[in-house]
Amino acid sequence: MSAPALSLSGVSCTFVDRHDAAQRYTAVRDVTLTVGAGEFVSVVGPTGCGKSTLLNVAAGLLEPSSGTVEVFGAPLSGINARAGYMFQAESLMPWRTALANVMAGLEFRGVPDARERAMEWLKRVGLGAFGERYPHQLSGGMRKRTSLAQTLALDPDIILMDEPFSALDIQTRQLMENEVLALWAGDGDKRRAAPSLSPTPSGGASEASGGRQGRKAVLFITHDLDEAIAMSDRVVVLSAGPASRPIGEFKVDLERPRDVAEVRATPRFVELHQAIWGVLRDEVLKGYQQQLAA
């Protein structure tokens, strides 16, 4: 079996206060987590449990205090070039139009037909008519879609998502979740059609996951259990911080393709929800108590 898309082993992150070296905070301790090629994994946990820290480590934006990160079997150093990152906060460059934002990554890599590809992606997320608008002229949902196009336009093998839809209203959110699932599921066809951006790194996702036709691996961070179950293949539960670590792992064996709104009504979903919530509940309460005490 080939190497997983992303593999964190024994990762700990300790932050030291810049002014007072004695003030230490361990966000995550000894986390081991793998995301197979083409697999959709969600990480849930109470607020402040270091979910984002894990994602930043996987992205190469943050170096872990200890432990190793491997991307398709190769140790990660610097930015994870095979990953795309969708941030929780506004991440579009406000001085670029929607189209120019989607183009940015392609432009940075010197892709010749950047404009055409960006336009194509903008159309795929339903914003073909809004390319010339600046981020402040778009609604929150449109900005998220632009971010999605920006991330996917680079055709990354791994997508890291940090509560990307938490700022959206529930209807827009479900629409976006379905869109992401559709883009993720339909990705195999797109990939074969379009020429690959960079020289495809060896043992890419397409070979690793056989029948899945080169779906991207997704590491999805959320605090919304419903969202996590509805979207993923696997849900990992983190304990309350500080020093969070995975305390439970559940395989989501719901049929695909899924509609995130409809799947919530199925008995299996309810069963899974109860099982995972049973683990998560104590941690949420623990986290809440800690926040009250602080």
Add this chain to the structure above:
Amino acid sequence: MKFWNLIKPRPGNLRLWQLAVLVLVFGLWHVLTKPGLIPPFVFENERQAAFFFGEPLVIFGRVGDWFFSNADIYQHLWVTLVETVLAFGIGTALGLVFGLWLALSPMAAAILDPYIKAANSMPRVILAPIFAVWFGLGIASKVALGVTLVFFIVFFNVYQGVKEVSPVVLANARMLGASPRQLLRHVYLPSATSWVFSSLHTSVGLAFVGAVVGEYLGSSRGVGYLILQAEGAFDINTVMAGILVLTAFALALDAAVGRIEQRLMKWQPKSGETEKL
């Protein structure tokens, strides 16, 4: 009552009201200074008010002479304009370069910090005589003075602009594969430029101040020089005319900057804009 309703201030006749204020000021000025119009009540004789404050009609005559009959102010205006633009351009470029450099290398910033603070708090107009000695009485000494005024405004704004780049936007650009150079070009620079533009009105004004003060302290051309000459001859009317021309000129510069700003900063949200979808 009907008449008042007709002329009551409202957005539609705003310009007319603004014009009315101008006319009122000049009218009052005229009435109070015109010899023989009203008996003197502050000064001893009726010519003194005109001597100290000038007469609007004479001042307008002087401005008219400058622009039309003699048409000799254009060379002076041109010199002042060139000085202002050069001071603004050079000061902005230097401020941009130094601001980016210091913001991106914290160690250099830490070393230079006290000196920058000292240089900024120094009353730099006092350097004008030194610049005159160094660069002579031509354009160069005025430009140098203007540059010292503009530089710090732009420098501090760029420094701030780079420091306040959204960390998320920065991380996003890095994830999208931007090299350090591309980060500078596509993230730091646009972010800093928005801060520069927010200070543009101030820095153009200061470049203008540098030019005029420089001329005033010693020169052979420029509007500041005209004023200096007239002052030497106690010709208050020409001084006032010079001030009027400078004011109008400064307003025109400011409007030009506003235009440029509008063109370049269209990505910035404006308050009250209802274009959102």
